[in-house]
Amino acid sequence: MKLMRALALAAFSLAPALAMAADIDGSRLSVLWGVPFAGVLLSIALLPLVAPHFWHHHFGKVTAAWALAFLLPFAAVFGPGLAAAGFVHALVAEYLPFVILLTALFTVAGGIYIRGNLHGSALLNTGLLAIGAVLASFMGTTGASMLLIRPLIRANDGRKHITHVVVFFIFVVSNAGGSLTPLGDPPLFLGFLKGVDFFWTFQHIWPETLFIVIVLLVLFFGLDAWFWRRADERLAADPTPDTARETFGFDGKVNFLLLAVVVGLVLMSGIWKSQVQWEVMGTVIGLPGLVRDAGLILVTLVSLALTPGQVHEDNQFSWGPMQEVAKLFAGIFLTIIPVIAMLKAGVHGPFGAIVSAVTRPDGSPDPAMYFWASGLLSSFLDNAPTYLVFFNTAGGDALTLMTTHAATLAAISAGSVFMGANTYIGNAPNLMVKAIAEDRGVPMPSFFGYMLWSVGILMPLFVIITFIWLR
Numbered sequence: 001m002k003l004m005r006a007l008a009l010a011a012f013s014l015a016p017a018l019a020m021a022a023d024i025d026g027s028r029l030s031v032l033w034g035v036p037f038a039g040v041l042l043s044i045a046l047l048p049l050v051a052p053h054f055w056h057h058h059f060g061k062v063t064a065a066w067a068l069a070f071l072l073p074f075a076a077v078f079g080p081g082l083a084a085a086g087f088v089h090a091l092v093a094e095y096l097p098f099v100i101l102l103t104a105l106f107t108v109a110g111g112i113y114i115r116g117n118l119h120g121s122a123l124l125n126t127g128l129l130a131i132g133a134v135l136a137s138f139m140g141t142t143g144a145s146m147l148l149i150r151p152l153i154r155a156n157d158g159r160k161h162i163t164h165v166v167v168f169f170i171f172v173v174s175n176a177g178g179s180l181t182p183l184g185d186p187p188l189f190l191g192f193l194k195g196v197d198f199f200w201t202f203q204h205i206w207p208e209t210l211f212i213v214i215v216l217l218v219l220f221f222g223l224d225a226w227f228w229r230r231a232d233e234r235l236a237a238d239p240t241p242d243t244a245r246e247t248f249g250f251d252g253k254v255n256f257l258l259l260a261v262v263v264g265l266v267l268m269s270g271i272w273k274s275q276v277q278w279e280v281m282g283t284v285i286g287l288p289g290l291v292r293d294a295g296l297i298l299v300t301l302v303s304l305a306l307t308p309g310q311v312h313e314d315n316q317f318s319w320g321p322m323q324e325v326a327k328l329f330a331g332i333f334l335t336i337i338p339v340i341a342m343l344k345a346g347v348h349g350p351f352g353a354i355v356s357a358v359t360r361p362d363g364s365p366d367p368a369m370y371f372w373a374s375g376l377l378s379s380f381l382d383n384a385p386t387y388l389v390f391f392n393t394a395g396g397d398a399l400t401l402m403t404t405h406a407a408t409l410a411a412i413s414a415g416s417v418f419m420g421a422n423t424y425i426g427n428a429p430n431l432m433v434k435a436i437a438e439d440r441g442v443p444m445p446s447f448f449g450y451m452l453w454s455v456g457i458l459m460p461l462f463v464i465i466t467f468i469w470l471r
Contacts, residue, residue: 024078024082029349031342031350033074034339037070039335041380043062044425045447047059048447063327063331064331067330074338084281088281088282088283090333092285093283094333094385099326101262105140105142108143108259109145109146110312110315111315112147113311114249115251120152120165122228124155132145135148135177136174137180138181141178145174146432149173150316150436153436153440159227163442163445164220164224166433167453170433174427174433175418176212179209179414179417180209182198185420188201188417191387193270194391196398201413216461219457254306261295262296262299268291268292269289321436321439328431340389343355365408370390371412371415371466372462373415374387378415379419379420379422380423419458423450423451424447
């Protein structure tokens with residue numbers, strides 16, 4: 001991880017002593033501190049279009065440059081202690097747990113090969129998306145995405161039109177399907193850590209989830225069936241004799257057990273309470289989190305050791321997609337620091353208008369506005385801290401939010417999860433699925449091209465959800 005080593009060297013060179021630093025006061029910041037974050041987003045959106053060769057070989061360097069463009073000036077203005085403390089918090093409390101979990105899920109799911117006569121018809125594709133939607137709430141959107149995206153692409157290998165298959169997969173499996181339990185998506189897991197009951201989201205937003213998943217599956221089936229009925233499409237998709245004779249089954253079955261261990265470790269870290277903790281430059285590191293991360297690293301190593309090489313070869317497993325996500329999100333997690341701080345400042349910060357917009361004239365929360373505010377910001381910011389910002393804006397008391405303001409908590413939960421599908425960076429699995437698809441030769445839309453799909457298909461559904469459930 002050359003990117004993280006470079007940033008770590010820069011940060012710790014700014015802090016000769018491991019001094020504690022207070023939280024960043026977002027009310028003191030100018031919106032100009034958000035420029036590096038905007039630079040990262042625009043780089044991801046535009047450089048693959050205008051300079052694809054340069055981006056492919058240097059995206060890590062570009063991301064590191066934007067991160068340093070925030071970190072070094074921030075240290076000069078507010079002091080090296082605060083800059084180093086912010087870096088350590090982003091690294092230890094957010095980035096490393098995030099990347100460790102993604103790596104474990106990526107490795108374990110990549111060690112499972114689904115073989116058989118997977119014939120990419122509209123019915124099979126819709127069925128795989130439906131299965132993925134169910135799995136996403138119990139093994140996470142990342143786990144479900146990594147498990148099913150490879151066999152889905154392989155089933156459609158010979159087809160002329162496959163881009164829409166991957167786009168709808170991101171909509172359904174990588175996002176909407178993970179909205180029912182804390183295991184499904186990081187925002188809901190953070191809510192669980194804050195005291196929200198494990199089955200609360202299932203009880204309160206299952207109608208919205210069922211609606212959006214079913215509508216997306218129906219739309220997908222209609223579109224895919226239209227393509228499938230074309231003679232040249234079906235002829236290209238006919239299986240080879242070897243594929244036709246292959247019996248359905250799973251290789252690398254040990255990874256199913258390891259997947260259960262991953263889920264158990266994540267759940268354990270939310271349930272287990274321990275007074276044992278350490279503090280590094282103002283960031284508290286608890287024993288449950290350390291045990292979880294150590295366990296996930298062990299699971300990754302065990303999976304690599306026990307998975308037969310042939311399984312990885314059949315899956316065309318490579319570290320390229322994981323490296324891309326790790327490097328890009330390193331820059332995102334660092335440059336997002338001032339943006340989140342400004343949002344946390346509430347009405348007294350530069351983004352006070354956004355916070356004010358979610359409150360009605362009588363002072364009560366407006367669920368519809370919470371849905372759109374948390375959702376649209378989650379489309380471009382990391383949806384986990386965005387969830388926390390609006391969770392705290394709504395009062396921050398889990399018991400009150402689960403009862404008196406249940407509609408508001410449901411709106412924050414649904415917005416943070418559903419609208420993560422609006423952009424490639426709205427949720428980590430989106431970018432991973434895109435990278436895997438492109439690695440397999442699937443022509444994926446550009447950043448803005450993908451948004452044409454999401455705006456055209458998802459936004460009308462979000463409007464319907466608002467009028468039916470959030471008025």
